[in-house]
Amino acid sequence: MLKNFLCVFFVLFGLACGAQVFEQHWVETFAWQGFGTGYTDKFEVFGARWRVRYRTLNPGPLSVTLFDSKEAQVLPLVSRPVKRRTMGYEQFKHSFGEKFLFVEGSMGGWRVSVEEYVDSVEEWKHKRWVNDQPDLERKAVWAGAGEREFTYEADGAWKLEYEQKSDGLMQIQAFNQAGELVFDSFGSKNGLQSGGCIHTAGSYTVKITTSDVAWCVYALQTLDKKSH
Structure with missing residues (x-):
């Protein structure tokens, strides 16, 4: 009797587990x-x-x-x-x-x-x-206040991140070598952090438009495990 009860119990338990897996x-x-x-x-x-x-x-x-x-x-x-x-x-x-x-x-x-x-x-x-996605590391850092324009040479996909260091309206844009806009973001508050991915290698121009807002910009790419 007990043996039959245990068999039924394990069958029902197995069905319940299977239902949870496929729910x-x-x-x-x-x-x-x-x-x-x-x-x-x-x-x-x-x-x-x-x-x-x-x-x-x-x-x-x-x-x-x-x-x-x-x-x-x-x-x-x-x-x-x-x-x-x-x-x-x-x-x-x-x-x-x-x-x-x-x-x-x-x-x-x-x-x-x-x-x-x-x-x-x-x-x-x-x-x-x-x-399983690879870690990213900072390949370049720029910091300053006010308007600025600089170039980043990417040998693969990369990520642009920025941090606003003071209050005020700021716009950050990135253009590829053909002059096409690939990133455009606005900020107005101290502490704002944002960014975007760029999936193609190449030369990119990063342009910051603002009055006297302080900022910090980072270029990140896949971590090179051979160098660590």
């Missing part, structure tokens, strides 16, 4: 926020379905474009040039390969995120992928 739910796996224009980090998805959710933080224009490296696709998701609040999402089926977003907004601010419909195994795969 799917929506979860936010990536998110970015900015004030202007820029590229997000690269990301991969593991859920059977996934979506890009977007919204403006204040009334203002918003454009979001999805770049799919494996499929060699460029997909416009939303383009709202009018100065009003915008929110929504675009949903997709699972596809392999790295992806990233290009967001064009205003100083009113925006937020974009990736949500995936995953079970616990797929969620674990996502966390492992995030943990």
Whole structure:
């Protein structure tokens, strides 16, 4: 009798565990926020379905474009040039390969995120992928106050970060060698930290427009493990 009871117990326990493993739910796996224009980090998805959710933080224009490296696709998701609040999402089926977003907004601010419909195994795969991403190190640092323009030579993908050191309106832009805008951000408060990714090697011009605001700018690239 006891043996039969234990058999039933373990069968039910196994079914319950299996149900938890394969129970799917929506979860936010990536998110970015900015004030202007820029590229997000690269990301991969593991859920059977996934979506890009977007919204403006204040009334203002918003454009979001999805770049799919494996499929060699460029997909416009939303383009709202009018100065009003915008929110929504675009949903997709699972596809392999790295992806990233290009967001064009205003100083009113925006937020974009990736949500995936995953079970616990797929969620674990996502966390492992995030943990496996290489560390970044600072390759160059610039600091000062007021307007400035300088050049950075990138031998691969890199990330531009900045920190505002005093109150006042400041704009920081980055242009590639062809003069195309790849990053544009606004700030007004001391302590603001922001940045964006640039996914192509090359020569870039970074331009800071302000009156007497103090700032610090960093160029980061993948950590060179051979030198550590």
